Amino acid sequence: MPSAPISPRKTPRQARARATVAAIEEAAAHILTHGGVDALTTNLVAARAGVSIGSLYQYFPTKEAILAELLRKLRREHLHDLERAAQQGGDDLRSTTTRMIRASIAHHTEAPELARALEAAESHLPLDAESEALKTQISAIWTATLSTHALPDPSQAAFDLAALTHGMVTRAVQAGERDWDNLAARVTRAALGYLHLCTQDDHQPTQQP
Amino acid sequence: MPSAPISPRKTPRQARARATVAAIEEAAAHILTHGGVDALTTNLVAARAGVSIGSLYQYFPTKEAILAELLRKLRREHLHDLERAAQQGGDDLRSTTTRMIRASIAHHTEAPELARALEAAESHLPLDAESEALKTQISAIWTATLSTHALPDPSQAAFDLAALTHGMVTRAVQAGERDWDNLAARVTRAALGYLHLCTQDDHQPTQQP
DNA sequence: TTCAAATGTGAGGAATTGCTCACATTATAG
């Protein structure tokens, strides 16, 4: 039940302060990666960052603010990758969709556990303006891409494709899958099927459970 | 000296004890539905159930045991619905898949928030034997259904279809969607596309965001 | 009726944890 606002308490002005903030974020990411949200306590973050708990609370007003910052970073990268995928190369729906799906998967490849933990935590976070804007933009890119082609409801299709991709990727990552090319091929097949662009020529990839 | 070994979880033998257990489960479901996992505290559950905290711990050794029991119930229903869907009616892949997807959606329709909260909590739970077995059986039904038809890797396809369905349904429920027929049509379209059974005749449903 | 087993009670122990605050140290402007 998100309700309270989230904004950084103090902006670091000196180099050492920026280093402190960076250390805190790095420590939080490490803890999230290896222990999940339940392991993320402010005292532990401060300890692992080599910083006092007081310093942590000078830059992050609440524990959720740390999570929100990490989530913002992730979304920024995701948006950036999606924009590149949407613009580059041929503009036919099939290849563009394929590239955008690969971009969506890529945003999990670097640190799958971290991404999973952050996304699981998202529903408990009061999102700030930038995070909301990022979400809107990500959705808008999908909608825009699908709008350039004949589709009855691009907005609905964008929603569904994002959900479909997210669901398959999350489950695969959770199951320990790491063959991203294989995964991308399967997700693409479902997405193109949804769009009535069936890919008869595609080979069905082998199992990897 | 009667000092019988006390099992961590007592089995209720009298009617009032069964009523107590039922009240606890009902209270837990209510709290999960309206406040999510974070709101679920043992003291609150006991209070809402009109039962003392001590009574609660006579039948549930830990807080997680309550969650596990509710999850077991949900999975049992899901499995039951899936079995019915798999057996009944025509056995061509398209209609069977459609029925099974509808069954998977149905398992969210009765109490969407509860289902969402339980599934979110699942990854934090040490699953017991029955829950594991239920998961295996659910997966097996999908695999068996897909195996009766020409598919290169039924197990992989089962995994992907379940993930795809789960992802789309979860996101739709989260967005407040309640038009299950519309949702079922879209999920089915993606699933049949994945299976290379494109549904050209299907109408694309209207938006509902 | 009698009594042991089953069931119910709730105050509080013990542990965790988010966060504050009074104070120390370091950097920078004038």
Added chain:
DNA sequence: CTATAATGTGAGCAATTCCTCACATTTGAA
């Protein structure tokens, strides 16, 4: 150099929460 702002420290408060335990009450069989 000095004064002020920026930064860093960590003991510990306050709140939460899981769960225990000593005891009370109810039930059912003999």
